[in-house]
Structure formats: structure tokens, C-alpha cells
Amino acid sequence: MLSSESILQNFPILDRKINGHPLVYLDNAATTQKPLQVLYASRHYYEAINSNIHRGTHFLARLATEAFEQARQTVASHLNADSSDEVIFTSGTTDAINLVSSVLTLSGQIGKGDEILISTLEHHSNIVPWQMLCVRTGAELKVIPCDENGVLDQHAFHELLSNRTKVLALGWVSNAFGTVNPVREMTAAAKKAGALVLIDAAQAAPHLKMDVQSLGADFLAFSGHKVYAPTGIGVLWGRRKVLEDLPPWRGGGEMIKEVTFDKTTYNDLPFKYEAGTPNIEGAIALASALDFVNAIGLDEIYSHENELIEAAADALSDIEGVRLYGPDDRAGALSFAIEGVHHYDLGTLIDQMGVAVRTGHHCCQPLMSRFGITGTTRASFALYNTLESVAALAAAVAKASKMLR
Numbered sequence: 103m104l105s106s107e108s109i110l111q112n113f114p115i116l117d118r119k120i121n122g123h124p125l126v127y128l129d130n131a132a133t134t135q136k137p138l139q140v141l142y143a144s145r146h147y148y149e150a151i152n153s154n155i156h157r158g159t160h161f162l163a164r165l166a167t168e169a170f171e172q173a174r175q176t177v178a179s180h181l182n183a184d185s186s187d188e189v190i191f192t193s194g195t196t197d198a199i200n201l202v203s204s205v206l207t208l209s210g211q212i213g214k215g216d217e218i219l220i221s222t223l224e225h226h227s228n229i230v231p232w233q234m235l236c237v238r239t240g241a242e243l244k245v246i247p248c249d250e251n252g253v254l255d256q257h258a259f260h261e262l263l264s265n266r267t268k269v270l271a272l273g274w275v276s277n278a279f280g281t282v283n284p285v286r287e288m289t290a291a292a293k294k295a296g297a298l299v300l301i302d303a304a305q306a307a308p309h310l311k312m313d314v315q316s317l318g319a320d321f322l323a324f325s326g327h328k329v330y331a332p333t334g335i336g337v338l339w340g341r342r343k344v345l346e347d348l349p350p351w352r353g354g355g356e357m358i359k360e361v362t363f364d365k366t367t368y369n370d371l372p373f374k375y376e377a378g379t380p381n382i383e384g385a386i387a388l389a390s391a392l393d394f395v396n397a398i399g400l401d402e403i404y405s406h407e408n409e410l411i412e413a414a415a416d417a418l419s420d421i422e423g424v425r426l427y428g429p430d431d432r433a434g435a436l437s438f439a440i441e442g443v444h445h446y447d448l449g450t451l452i453d454q455m456g457v458a459v460r461t462g463h464h465c466c467q468p469l470m471s472r473f474g475i476t477g478t479t480r481a482s483f484a485l486y487n488t489l490e491s492v493a494a495l496a497a498a499v500a501k502a503s504k505m506l507r
Contacts, residue, residue, distance in 0.1 A: 104398065104406045106488045112137040112394075113486050123456025126494045131277050131305060131435045131482035132460050133327045136391075140331060143390035147383040154379055156356060170382050173389035174372070180392045181322070181339055182313040187371040188345065191385050194336035195304040196227040198323035199271070201338055201375065202300055203231035205348045206269065207238050214240030217266045219297070221246040221254055222472055223276040223283070226465040228302045232271055241268065248472065252279040252428040260291060267297040274306035278464040278480065280411070280432030282310075289318045298344065304328050308484065309407060309433050311400045320344045326384060330484075331391035335384030338375070345371055352377040398485060404433070407483045410492055411436050414481060417496035421503055427478055437464075437478040440499075443506045445479045451505065452498040459495070 110116055113135050118125045127135060147169070153162035155170050171186075178186040192198040206212055218232045218241055236243050244267075246259045263270075270292035274285050289299045300321040303312055307324040314322055321344075326335040350357055350368050354377035359367040368374050395403065414436050418424050423441035439445060449461035462477040463470045470477055481495055 103409060103489070104402060104485055106486075106490075109398075109486050112139065114138070116486060120456040120458075121454055124494075126457045126487075126491045126498075128481040128483065128487065128491065128495060129458045129460050130308070130484040130487075131328070131464075131480065133333065134308060134330045134484050135486065136330055136332065137394050139394050140387050140390045143387045144332060144383050147386050152383075155382055156373075166382060169386050170380070173385040176389035176392055177337055177339075180312070180396065181337075182315050183339055184315060185342060188314075188339055188342050190338040190340065190345075190372045190375045191380050192323070192336045192338050193334050193381065194325040194327070195302060195323045196325075198321075198336055198338035199227055199300065199302065200231045201351050202321050202323075202340075203235045205351050206298075207235050208349045208351070209347075212239045212241050212268050215266060216241040216268045217244050217262075217264070218242070219244045219246065219259075219262055219267050219270045219292070221272055221283070222248045222469055223252065223254065223279065223281055224271070224273050224466070224468075225277050225302065225304070226467070227304075228271050228273055229468065232269070245468075248281075248469075252276065252281045252469075254281075254283055254288075256284075256288075259288060263291060263295045263297070265296060267292065267295050269298050269300065271300045271302070273302040273304075275303075275309065275433050275435075276428070276466075276469075277305045277435060278466040278469055278478070279428030279437050280435040280482075281428055282306075282431065282433045285319070286317055293318060305434055308395075309400070309404050314339050326388040326391065329388075329391055330394060331388040332384050335381045335388050337388075342371060345375070350374050350377075354378045395485075403485045406485060407434065407487070410483050410487055410489065413489060414483075414492045414495060417492060418499060421496070421500050423503065423507070424499075427473065435480055435482040437480045439475065439478050440503050440507075443503060445477045447506055448479050448499070448502055451502040452495075455494075455498040455501070457495055457498045 151165040153166040155167040174189050175186045177189045244262050247255045292299050299319040301319045303324040307329045320341045322339045327333040357377040427437040445461040460480045
């Protein structure tokens, strides 16, 4: 287990009390809390080097540009990217997926009779952009089913793959059930079929090492705020050859080399996809967050969180009427329901005891429909959670269940 005292001192917000109870923050799949290092990085940018980047020749502009591009290099190293030019800063995973679906539409590579393959486990952000692409192009959306444990049916996946499959868009880790998909194997199969592959790594980023070169996908997206960085910053990594062959998405400053009223010449990667002033502070703070995570070690973080999830699953299973969703080897999130108790009522009541969880469909309405439910209660874990957090969750749920049933 990670040293809770040394970790917790980095997160001042966790000293708060809710109705006299110590805050037990278990809504990390929605957003994580920010360590002091990240808060200092954001503050330092505005206090010491705030300026617009790339085109300025003055002192602050040079400092800000250097910090921003160093942040890009930090992300590239974290992902083991071939080049920092493959790292595009976005506002988050949703923005990154929309970028890819939009430029694929504009490219003319996808048309009627083609197929886009996603899974039952996907977040709405990895469903709706592809539905929109299908409306625009005449392509058809195909869905990989899952079994009763929330695990994708690999036989069905291979049956769905064909030479009509143009894109496989797949979440690495389910935000609702914590299912860890075999993304490397599925990517290899999709590439063999001739498809492009996008991996939604929003929920993988805080828990798992991401090596894009060994992964074999064409695109990978994640959000900073899931991995201890601020909101409003994210990353799209794309394979250089693929990105170079695709058209730009948004027009404006920075994504151009030369503009006349007759013609515009577009900029090289990564600037081709970064129109306008970016979230400079967010990128710098994201780099600080990744440094923080890597200093602790993702293997250590995963092992720590896995112990907590297993302990939580055992403790909740002892409560009458509880049903757990997802496989036993979950990552990050544990979803459950109590027979006869609405998830919203449960979440509201345990919040009064200081325990913060997420209730509802978790932006996964098709998955909830697959299981015949409207939603679950989800506890999701981070490196600052402890076995005491698990005990507080179980005690609050047990007490609330008795009150509500």
C-alpha cells in the first residue's frame, strides 16, 4: 500500500469535513483532486510567465512557449510516443474523439457501406461522435456486445470485424464497471482487418501505463482532469503518418503557414490541429501531474487501488441486497446496486455521512439498458484513497440501506 500520510499531505482539499464527517472522496472516475505540485504549476504560470505563445519575441512569450512545448515533450515521453509532434493538446477526451470523427468525415475516406465498430461499454463521448459521422457519411454503426459480467464478447468482436470496418473506437477501461478491455489484442485484430483504431484512455490514464508504440493503435485520447491535472486540458495522440494524411479540423491562428484570400497553406504537426490560443496553463499543469504520477509509479498506484477495490467489493458484498457489476478484475471503479433502493437516494444519503460517490447512468445509457437498470452507485478510487476510505464507504452504505429499505 502507498503511504497514506505522505500522499494525503499533497491534497489539501481532502482535509475538509462534510456535516462533521471527514471527506471520503470516491468520485475519481468523474474527476480527481489536484496535488499541490499541480496547483503550484498553475499559479506559477500566471504569476511568473503568463503570455501567449509561439509568435511572440519578448521574454515572457519565450518562457511561456518553452514551458508549453516542454509540457508536450513530457506527455510524449509519458506515452512513449515516437515524437512530440504526435501530441495534440485538446480540451479533453470528448474534444479529441470529436476531432478524429470530424476529420475522418472531411477526409472522404468513409462512406455508405462502411462500418464503425464500438462496444456496449462505451461512454457517450465514444458513441455520439461516431453516430454523427454515420449520419454524415452513410456508414453503419456496429456494437460489440458484453456478457453478464460486463466483459466484451471476443467471439462476437471477431465476427463483426470485416473489410467494411473502417474504425474501431474502443474504451480501454470502462468508466461504469471498471472492465479492462484487451486493447492490444483487439487493436491487432482490427489493424489486420484494415481498420483505423482509436483508444479512449480517459479511465486508463490514472491507473495504467500507456505505451502507444506497443499498443499499435492510430489514435489515443485522455483527459487531464482524470489524472490529477486541471479540467479543460486533454491529449490526442495520433500516429504521424495518419495525422499528416488527414485534413485540418478548425481554422484560425497557429494552424496555418500562410494565408491569402485565395488560398491557405496549413501548418505542420502538431500545430495543424491546434487552432487558436491553447490552454497554456492547463498543458503545463498536466505535465506537472504526469510528473507527480510517474514519481510515485503507475504500477504502485495500480496495485494500491486494486487492493482497495477488492476490499470494497468484499465489504459491500456482505450487505444484504447488494449486487456488484463488472468483472472481478476491475480497474478504478466499482459499481453496485441495492435491491429496492434507488441509486440517487443512496448517494444522497451517504453524502450526508461524508462519502462522495457518483450515481446514475455514468454517461453509459446503452450499457445500463443492456442490464435492465437506470443506473448504479459507483465508487471510484485514486492513489489518495485508503482502507479507511473503504471502511467508511461500507459503513455508510450499510447504514443508508437499512434506512431506505
